[in-house]
Structure formats: C-alpha cells, structure tokens
Amino acid sequence: MIRASIVGASGYAGGELLRLLLAHPEIELAQVTSERLAGKSVGRAHPNLRGVTSLQFSSLESLEPCDVLFLCLPHGEAVERFEQFSSLAERIIDSSADFRLQSASLYAKYYGKEHPRPQELGEFVYGIPEIHRDKIRDARRVACGGCNATASILGLYPLYRENLVELDRTVIEVKVGSSEAGRRATSTSHHPERSGSVRAFAPTGHRHTAEIVQSLENGVPIEVHLTVTSVEMVRGAVATSHVFLNRDMSERDLWGVFRAAYRDEPFIRLIKERQGSYRYPDPKLLAGTNFCDVGFERDRDSSRVVVISAIDNLMKGSAGQAVQCMNLMLGLDETTGLSFPGLHPL
Amino acid sequence: MIRASIVGASGYAGGELLRLLLAHPEIELAQVTSERLAGKSVGRAHPNLRGVTSLQFSSLESLEPCDVLFLCLPHGEAVERFEQFSSLAERIIDSSADFRLQSASLYAKYYGKEHPRPQELGEFVYGIPEIHRDKIRDARRVACGGCNATASILGLYPLYRENLVELDRTVIEVKVGSSEAGRRATSTSHHPERSGSVRAFAPTGHRHTAEIVQSLENGVPIEVHLTVTSVEMVRGAVATSHVFLNRDMSERDLWGVFRAAYRDEPFIRLIKERQGSYRYPDPKLLAGTNFCDVGFERDRDSSRVVVISAIDNLMKGSAGQAVQCMNLMLGLDETTGLSFPGLHPL
C-alpha cells in the first residue's frame, strides 16, 4: 500500500481529501496534521467521518516520511516550510496558491509580495490533468489549480487551444458558495448576514486571474476580465464566461470543438440540452463529485459564445483534483476513488 | 381620492401592487381583477393581505371606469384588449412587455411576432422615472421597464449618458430569484429541483436586451451582451455589468459621474464601501423596497469598470416602479407610499 499524509487536514479541503483517501483502495493514510486539534479525533473537525475512522490529528513536528504528502495549508505557509516538507516525501501535492504560478513576477503582481522561493516555482507542475496530464504523470511536485481558476480554465480551454476567440475581450463571472472562503467564521459569514445574499465578493483583481492567463495563453499574451460573486450555496462554483469568436462558427462547429477537447475525459461532461430542468451545467448536481460539467450557448445576435462550467469547489476545485493528480503520479487508473456520481435530488 | 384598479391582480406583481395601493394615502382601490379567482377574497392569492382588506377579485367584464388603470397581465394580453382598457381610464400603467419598445421592428425581432397595434407604441412612455421623469409626468400611458432591464439600465445609465464607454463591449449578467418566473408552477420550479441551483436560465437572447439598448442608446447604435442566471433567492435581481472605458478615469472621477446622475434621486443609493458585510449592492437588503442600489469597481489591470446594481424585481422591477410612475403622473410626491426602508437582518 502507498502511505500518504495530509498537512493541514482540519480545513474543509483537508477534510474532503481525508474522506477520499480513507476510501481509496491503494492508499494507507499515515498522518493528518492540525496544530489546533493535535491529539483530537478527526471527527471533531469532520463530523461526517465520525465512526468512519479512529484517526487523530497529529502535529507538524511529529510528521514522518511517507510516499505522498498533501499540503492543505493557508496560502503562504507551505512555501515557508518547504525545506521540511520536501525532505519527507518523494511526491508532494500542494492545494495552496504558493507554487501555482510559474513566474515569480506574476506571483509578485497578484500576491503583492516577492515569492520567498522563486527557484522552486519551476519544480511544480500546474495540477489540472485535463490540460497537463503527461507532465503531471512524470512530476514529483504538483500545485493544484484554484477552484475559480479550474472552473474557468476548463470551460475556456477548448476554444483557446484552437485560437478561436479574441484574446482581450473575455469576461468571466464565477458564482461561488460559502465553503470557498474556508472554515474561519467572520462577521460576513454570520448566517443572518450571509444567507440569501448575492455578494460581489471580488468584482476585480481576483488572484485566480493569473492562473487562468497562465493556462490559456498559447504563445500570445491574453487578457481575461474576472469577477467573483458569492451566492446562496455552500459547495459549488460555476463560471459563466463570455467570449467573442474571431470567425463565424455554427452551434455544430462548437460542439465539435468541445468534443475534440473532452471526448475521452472521464471527469468532463458536455451538458447542453434542450429539455429538462438541468439544460446547462449546475453545481447543485456536482456536490461530492470530481466532475466539471461544461456547456455553451451561441449568441445569434453577435460573435459571443457563453460558456458555462460548473464544479464542486472542494472536489474538482481542490481535493478531488489532488487525488486525480496523485493517481496519475502513482501510475494508477486516474479515476480510482473518484467514481461517486453525485446525488439527485439534493 | 383617486380611484385605481388593477387588471390581473392575482400574480406576484399584481399582489405587490395591491399591497402598495392599499396603503397609499391618496388612492382608493376600486377593482382588482382575476378571471381564475373572480369572487374570491384577495387573501386567497395573497396570504400577507389576509385581515388587511376584505376586497374580492372581480372579473374583467365587470371592470368600471376609474382614474388610473394598472395592467399586470401576461405578455401579449394587454395589447389584445387595448380597446376595452383605453376606454376605461384616463391613465394606464402597463407592467407587461407589450408596449415597452418604441419600434415595432425591435418588438418583432425580440418577441418573434409582429406587434398587433404598432400605432399605439408611440403612445406609451418607457417607465423608468430616473431616466424619463418629465415625459412620465405628462404621460397618459406608461409601460414600466422589465426587472432585468431596470437593474441593468440604472447601473449603466450614468456612464452611457456621458459617452464614457466602448459601445459594443458591454457584458451584463443578471442574477435573479425564482419570483421572476411568476406564479405558475413548472417541473423546473419544483422545490427539490430549484433549491440551491445556479441555473443559466437565459444565456443569450433575453428579451430585455432590447429595452436596455433602447434606453442607453445616445444617438449611436450600441450592443449589449446580456445573460440571466437564476440563483437561490425568491425576490431580487442584481446586474453585474462589465463596461470598458474609452478614456482613462480614476475612481474619484467615476464617483463624480455616478453622483452627477443620481445625487438627487430618492430611490437610488450609491453603495461602494471598504468595510462591512454589504460593501456592494446586495438584493437581500432590498426586499419590499423601491431602492435600486448602485456600486462599481475600477479594474486596475484594464479599462474595465464592473458596475453592480440591485433591486427587488417585484418592487423597483415592477409594482414599486409602477406606483412611482403613478405618483409622477398624478402630480403627487414621487415617494408617496414607497418609503419602506427594507428589513435587516432578513
């Protein structure tokens, strides 16, 4: 069996990873750390896991070598302790933003400070398998994509890789749930204030813009205009992207473009239907799954195509994607431990 | 006292109008019609009004002359019975889309059929007081703006009236609640399917595009790219509009533009704050009010400005706007009967 440990396992993303790895046939879960809850049972932070495991949180100092080390720390912490972590495991999968950007200058621009270990940036492969599958297979270090970025990138990738859109007009609005802001309670996450609100959480300047640009650029600089709005939802992220074609294309042509990119992808479903209550991707159906559903609509009055791409921010936007990368890195079937199809109705 | 009647008073918009007119100091409510519920108490359709009024629904045939006639019928019906209605009241305020567009060709393009009475189109003034106040004051016929259109127009009007934006790049996404689809239950409005969903309800081709273009055009043809997404909410509509400036403007300049347009408007609040849980407009705070809250954010990395404008779709998006127009047409104080400030927390 392969020994895996999780650093920072008390958060929502860490807890989701814990749930997946406990059920993964090839993995033996070694240690799961939390400074705050060291010595406590994991059920304390993750009530769904009570009676499922007797594992307890351990502290960072007691961390022992293992085969795969998952890092689920708040941004900025993984890079600080990089020395310690890199000595403990052959393979490291980081869910934070610390190593996602390949260029230190891009990092400084979006995170407002110099990257503490720029030399490590090139070591990490950006963790979206549908786009970097081969590189991830051979990688020892993977930095998983952020949830808003993953949803946006997977929606737009088929059109960008065939250079079909104007490179500076794309507008993306991601609607997100409350679990994306993490476990820490604040005045704005207080239920009477948060419930039923539609909040322009990041109208401009959202950090994931950098990852989207980095993944979609095809040799020529591009510009994307991202906005994030939080809505009444706990899990889920759905990107509504507005792109403008640089040539005339029919609906059927567009179907061909999306099929060419995603026909064989186990976790991407093309959802564009003319009947029923779920004609376009809807995150409601994806809670707990590793799917990214992608759909589109051609605007008959202009060159616009609206692409809709939905995920569970804690799964394909975090833990699920991390396990998918792990499966690739370990030469396992990519879908191992990720087959849950989601619940309906929910 | 001024006698007012409502045609089609059993729907959500009709019920909201009923609530407002019952409490309006200058109005005596004459008749409220519903073919389906004729003879029944209004409380049957509007449980909040039980014990507030003993009024019963009457049928269309029994409709008598009055001073102000409100039409809250499904699209296409007001125009069919126009003869009957125009003979009954000096002033008519229509909440449907039948008479909103000034040009028959624009109507045919967006509603897929010829307008049955094109000669009447010029008779109606488009009912957004913040933009057509003088014309509404003198009007005998007013067609109130649709909810998505009203939210979008009021957000963008300050920038468009001063020609500050590129005329073909604007992208608007309106997030809406379930009450916008009206009272009729369908498989898609069934709670287990609707609750918690984020649904691309009209990715392209939404009819309100025509009203937005008609209101914002300033002599030169413009193009707006509208998408409507329904989220977990009953009342509320919030437009997130992405515009691209045609000159360099600072945040202060933009504040000046919005103040110039809305400084004296009783129902528009400029909401752009750096602290607290409600820094940008949020429809959650506006249920039952006639406010349109407007805010914006300047994108430091491009010429983009994100404008956020929120309303209660049943109030400023329908019944409240109709009463506001009525007050103007009757020479009353525009805010009469519309002072409810909203509830917090809700």
Next chain:
Amino acid sequence: MNACPVCGGGVNLPINAVLSELLDCGECSSELEVISLEPVRFAEAPLEAEDWGE
C-alpha cells in the same frame, strides 16, 4: 452511426425504426424525427419553446 443535425453527435437508430418516428439525441437531448431511412436522416422535431417566465 448517424449524425444529429443539431450537435453532430452520433445517434443510433432503433432496429425497427419507421419514418417520422421521434427519438432523442443522446448528447444534446434534442428531439429528432426520422425523415429518411435510406439513407438515414433526421430533422429536429419542432419544440414548443418553454416560456421560462419574465
């Protein structure tokens, strides 16, 4: 495999299909009508546009 006129996806014809038979495309759920058997061709069946409200 016969192509759906709407999305170009593959539509497999039921064995004893007859002219003007209705079936759904498996990929885009458009309702299709069999308008010819030799060769197999489909047309999109008219869909009454569901009014999604305001």
